Amino acid sequence: MVGDNVEIGIYSTRDALKIADEQGLDLVEISPNADPPVCKVMDYKKFLYEQKKRDKAIKAKATKVVIKEIRFGPQTDDHDYEFKKKHAEKFLKEGAKLKAFVFFKGRSIVFKEQGQILLLKLAQDLEEYGKVEQMPRLEGKRMTMFLAPKK
Secondary structure: OEEOOOOOOOOOHHHHHHHHHHOOOEEEEEEOOOOOOEEEEEOHHHHHHHHHHHHHHHHHHOOOOOEEEEEEOOOOOHHHHHHHHHHHHHHHHOOOEEEEEEEOOHHHHHHHHHHHHHHHHHHHHOOOOEEEEEEEEEEOOEEEEEEEEOO
């Protein structure tokens, strides 16, 4: 048995419970597989509270990855392209990852090269704000590219 106000040693279960009860604390089994099992005299509710507090602090420090999407067609006009590029710039400045994709409808799949050129042009225009994480790749009727913000 171990604890703050306890003499470290081997006690019977009854004696250990009695010592913990006298101090108004709980007897908690720390390592049941040890021979003899190790127990600690502590305030269990306080221990759980502090553990939750620690977990919450760790979770708050963890960064959450936000992914913003921008959708193009294979024949996106210059004005629409500029408009969407400005939004992409804003997303990358805010620290969000960007998923840009060209969506091919019906027979427009024959313009795969135009879609790839469009995404590579976007990557080139945004290279001062973010770096390409994944080059344009065709997946079904979508050509997708990922950009990550520069630190």
